[in-house]
Amino acid sequence: MKTPILEIRNLQTGVEGKQILNGLSLSVNAGEVHAIMGPNGSGKSTLASVLAGKAEYEVTGGDVKFFGESLLEMSPEDRARKGLFLAFQYPVEIPGVSNANFLKTAVNEIRKSKGLQPMDSKEFLLFMKEKMKIVEMDKNMTQRSVNEGFSGGEKKRNEVFQMAMLEPQLGILDETDSGLDIDALRIVANGVNALRGPERSFLVITHYQRLLDYIVPDYVHVLYKGRIVRSGGKELALELEEKGYDWIRNETENVKV
Amino acid sequence: MSMEPIVTVAREKAKVKNAAWSDTGKDHFLSSLEKFRSGMNGQWSGLRRDAASRVRELGFPTSKHEEWKYTNLLPVLTTAFHINTDISDVTAADIRSLLPTGKDTELLVFVNGVFHETLSTLNTGKEVIAGNLAAFHTSENVNRHLSRYAPVSTEPFVALNTAFLSDGAFIYIPEEKRYDRPLHILHLNDGRKMPSMSHPRNLIVAGKGVSANITESYHSLGTHTSFTNVVTEVILSENASLELTRVQTENRLSSHISFTEVRMDRDTQFRTNTITLDGNFVRNNLHIVMDGTNGSAILNGLYIADKNQVIDNHTLVDHASPNCFSKELYKGILDDKAQGVFNGKIFVRQDAQKTNAYQSNKNILLSNDAVINTKPQLEIFADDVKCSHGATAGQLDEEALFYLRSRGIGLEEARVFLNIAFAAEVIRSVSNESLREYLMRIAKMKLRKEI
Ligand SMILES: Nc1ncnc2c1ncn2[C@@H]1O[C@H](COP(=O)(O)OP(=O)(O)OP(=O)(O)O)[C@@H](O)[C@H]1O
Ligand SMILES: [Mg+2]
Numbered sequence: 160m161k162t163p164i165l166e167i168r169n170l171q172t173g174v175e176g177k178q179i180l181n182g183l184s185l186s187v188n189a190g191e192v193h194a195i196m197g198p199n200g201s202g203k204s205t206l207a208s209v210l211a212g213k214a215e216y217e218v219t220g221g222d223v224k225f226f227g228e229s230l231l232e233m234s235p236e237d238r239a240r241k242g243l244f245l246a247f248q249y250p251v252e253i254p255g256v257s258n259a260n261f262l263k264t265a266v267n268e269i270r271k272s273k274g275l276q277p278m279d280s281k282e283f284l285l286f287m288k289e290k291m292k293i294v295e296m297d298k299n300m301t302q303r304s305v306n307e308g309f310s311g312g313e314k315k316r317n318e319v320f321q322m323a324m325l326e327p328q329l330g331i332l333d334e335t336d337s338g339l340d341i342d343a344l345r346i347v348a349n350g351v352n353a354l355r356g357p358e359r360s361f362l363v364i365t366h367y368q369r370l371l372d373y374i375v376p377d378y379v380h381v382l383y384k385g386r387i388v389r390s391g392g393k394e395l396a397l398e399l400e401e402k403g404y405d406w407i408r409n410e411t412e413n414v415k416v
Numbered sequence: 417m418s419m420e421p422i423v424t425v426a427r428e429k430a431k432v433k434n435a436a437w438s439d440t441g442k443d444h445f446l447s448s449l450e451k452f453r454s455g456m457n458g459q460w461s462g463l464r465r466d467a468a469s470r471v472r473e474l475g476f477p478t479s480k481h482e483e484w485k486y487t488n489l490l491p492v493l494t495t496a497f498h499i500n501t502d503i504s505d506v507t508a509a510d511i512r513s514l515l516p517t518g519k520d521t522e523l524l525v526f527v528n529g530v531f532h533e534t535l536s537t538l539n540t541g542k543e544v545i546a547g548n549l550a551a552f553h554t555s556e557n558v559n560r561h562l563s564r565y566a567p568v569s570t571e572p573f574v575a576l577n578t579a580f581l582s583d584g585a586f587i588y589i590p591e592e593k594r595y596d597r598p599l600h601i602l603h604l605n606d607g608r609k610m611p612s613m614s615h616p617r618n619l620i621v622a623g624k625g626v627s628a629n630i631t632e633s634y635h636s637l638g639t640h641t642s643f644t645n646v647v648t649e650v651i652l653s654e655n656a657s658l659e660l661t662r663v664q665t666e667n668r669l670s671s672h673i674s675f676t677e678v679r680m681d682r683d684t685q686f687r688t689n690t691i692t693l694d695g696n697f698v699r700n701n702l703h704i705v706m707d708g709t710n711g712s713a714i715l716n717g718l719y720i721a722d723k724n725q726v727i728d729n730h731t732l733v734d735h736a737s738p739n740c741f742s743k744e745l746y747k748g749i750l751d752d753k754a755q756g757v758f759n760g761k762i763f764v765r766q767d768a769q770k771t772n773a774y775q776s777n778k779n780i781l782l783s784n785d786a787v788i789n790t791k792p793q794l795e796i797f798a799d800d801v802k803c804s805h806g807a808t809a810g811q812l813d814e815e816a817l818f819y820l821r822s823r824g825i826g827l828e829e830a831r832v833f834l835n836i837a838f839a840a841e842v843i844r845s846v847s848n849e850s851l852r853e854y855l856m857r858i859a860k861m862k863l864r865k866e867i
Contacts, residue, residue: 211822239824251815255837264833265823272824304837305819321823 163188164226164360165210165329171220171385172209179205181385182221187329190357194371194396195364197382198404203364204248206382207333211245212238225329239265240272242328246318246335248364253305258317259287261305262324269325290323294350311338319350330354331362336370348373368400381407436481437474441493446472448613449579452499459553460581463563467578474572486757486789487699487728492671497613497643499580503527506606511535514604514635514665521600521631521850522546524585528606529614531583545588546599549619552586557621566647566677571701573673577615577647584617584646587630591623591653598848599630603646607669608638618648622656629848633663634695636670648676652684654708659687661846665858665867666695668723675701682708682737689846690746692719692727693858694867699728706733706740706768717746718842720835720862721754722782728757733775735768735798744775747842749835749863750786758790760805766797775805780812780838782831832863 163186172180179202187193195203209216210223212235223230225241233241253261266286267277278286287301294316306314315335322330332351336344351361351374363374371379371393379395380387383404388411389395399407449468456464476493477484506527515523524546525535531548538547545552552558563581566574585601603616622628636642644666652658666672672695680686692698704713719727733742748756758777779788792805812834820830839859846852861867 211818213818234827235818235821236824236826236830239822245822247819251813251819253813253816253819253834253837255840256816256820256833261820261823261825261833264829265820265825268824268826268829325823 162227163224166224167221168223169221170206170209170218170223172205172216172218174205174216178219179216179385180209183382183386185380185387187360187362189360190355191378192355192361192363192374192376194376194379195362195382196366196379196396196399201382202385203382204333207245207248207331207362207364210238210243210331211235236268239325239327240269244322244325244327244330246315246322246330246332248333248337250306250314250318252307252309254307256305257302258305259301262287262301262321265321266324287324290320293323293353294320295346296320312340312343315339316343316347319347323350323354326354328358329360329362331364333364334366336365336367344370345373368396371396383407383411436478437476438478439475440490441476442471444493444496445576448497448499452580456582457550459550460562464579464581467568467575467581470569470575471572471579474575476572483730483759486755487697487726491641491697492643492673495611495641495643497641498610499614500528500606500610500612501530503530503532503606505608506532506535506604508535510637511602511604514633515600515602521598524548524599524601526584526601526603526614526616528604528612529580529583529616543590544593544595545586547586548583549586549617550583555586555588557588558586558619561621561649561651562619563649565649565651565679566675567703571675573645574647574675577617577645577675580615581617582615584619586619588621589623589626589628592625593623595626595628598851599628601630601632603632603634603644605634605636605642605644605666605670606638607636607640607642609640611640611642612638613643613645616644616646618646620648620650620658620660622650622652622658624653625655626653627657629659631661631663631848631851634666634672636666639669641669641671642666643671644673646672646674648674650676650678650686652678652680652686654681655683656681657685659689659847661689661848661851662691662700663851663855664692664695664698666698668694668696668725670695671697673699673701676703678702678704680704680706680708680711680713683710684708685712687714687845688716689842690715690717690729691842691846691855692721693855693862695725695727697726700730702729702731704731704733704742706735706737706742709737709739711737711740713740713742714845715742715744715746716842716845718839718859719746719748719756720839720859721748721756722751722862722865723754724752725754726757727754730757730759732761732763733773735762735764735771735773738768739770740768741772742774745842746777747839748777748779748788749782749839750779750788751782753783753785755786756788756790758788758807759793760791761793762795762803762805764794764796764798764801764803768798769800771798771801771803773801773803777807778838779807779809780835781809782812828864832860835863836860
């Protein structure tokens, strides 16, 4: 039997006294792609942030295991070093910190935690060049400050580029498709597919079936009011596209009554 | 219109002493002056004598003094410093370990205020002069400019420096010379044997149309306290262009007071970078007078301080002529119980129409106990001017910190990234590449608490 790399059990979180996740459970095995869909405000980004270790969210119940270890106790950097990566829905701009420079530190920190020698500048540049191809990243974007003045689409592409560089075990993509033009969507999706493999899993948060045409998921989950209310195969996404969320809403509310 | 209110108004001789001034330290400095004087040559004895009597009349400011209120001078005024003129202990290796600039640099080394000829690369050609002041005491340019500008009658530390006047750097670049090689003036205060003080005096004269790049750096060694009280006078003749960078990396036993007095003639460009990365107590006074039209002055400053460091920058840009431009940016990063002071004065005289003057002071406070006292002071007497000023104090951006950490970078290193990004805006304005790299390296070490 497979042991899940990520196991979320009955997770409950809140921020400033407001409950957002209400007992969410989810297991992800190695090599699987799970899509998470759900209406605005249902808690998708909150889930992603809690997994990445953002301090402002308070966990009030449940637990999360990552490779069998308790994830919630770890610092954000330790989670990254153990192979968790979040492509942010809204990546921040960091003026004055060059993309290449900070990535070199990040890559070497992660290598260090795996007991690998750090890359020197030459090795790193070659490695970066190779990864830039994956998302057809423009050379000058790596020299610029992190996300500063990047267009919405460029920011998303930069997130996937970073993911390619850091080679995580679990990639969480929070609406990486939103704001992308048609070509960029294909490029980014191909980039993600290039990273797919038996040892690497993905949580793909999206609103649109169109992304899932490219990144074909093994499972689709619907998050509603802080819980997963429905799970299925890739057909579930098509069904949602067709019917919207109302039927899920109705079903869920009815069940409650 | 009175031209007077620019500098601290001196207490008149006859006036009763008030709480802003005290006699503490006076006797001590004056008696060590007596000892020191016996070993000095005859040059500038008149200047020294007048300055010594000015010290006697003025005394020193207390924290009740408006311009010195955040600054505790008592440790400086009550320590028995010596002037150690035996500089034979200092080796080439000592200097190399301190030296921020590259090989192509022309270097003048002073130890405890004394010129160290063998460690310096002198240039005393017919045209450009880069040497020590004492060797040129008969030079016309020295006589014309020395002690003409620094406020010896109103500022006690300028008076004290002048009372001890004996040596320092003299740089003279005559008309129309481009001086491409960077010049570096290195001042080392050697506290390895005893508490040490020095009063270096630098004079920089840039002739018409000259272009030059000069760095002053200040260092200290040893386990004894040290006190450096430096005065630098800078003269820019018409059309001259000068970049002057001051690097301060003295140790935590050091006190440093500087006065830099700059005179800008018409069509001149002056860019100055004041970068303070270490030292227990530092007080910089930078005073720029734009005496001719079409001048441009860029003032950049950076201070990174932790523990109990006190870094105090007082600047004054005096727009005394029309059509001049000044832009000032001072940035500070303060941790632990460090204290920063920024006082930026801009004066726009009545005749100085079409002035553009901008000032900004930005700070990051890394701890709850760190303090910045920032005060812009704009006094504008002309009507057709553009002036702005602003000051900020904030914390590191939490979102950016989280972003970096989420990529595997540890909290401390993520902080260094953001702090360096903040500081780099100032460091980047240093045009000498090897110096810039040195500053980046030392700034990072400082932020990682390795120094
Ligand atoms: N820091 C916060 N402070 C207050 N409320 C928050 C905070 N973060 C999230 N919320 C609230 O929690 C709920 C879930 O937000 P979340 O961003 O997780 O939704 P989402 O499913 O990602 O939505 P979308 O599809 O619009 O991206 C929303 O009502 C949101 O306003
Ligand atoms: Mg979201």
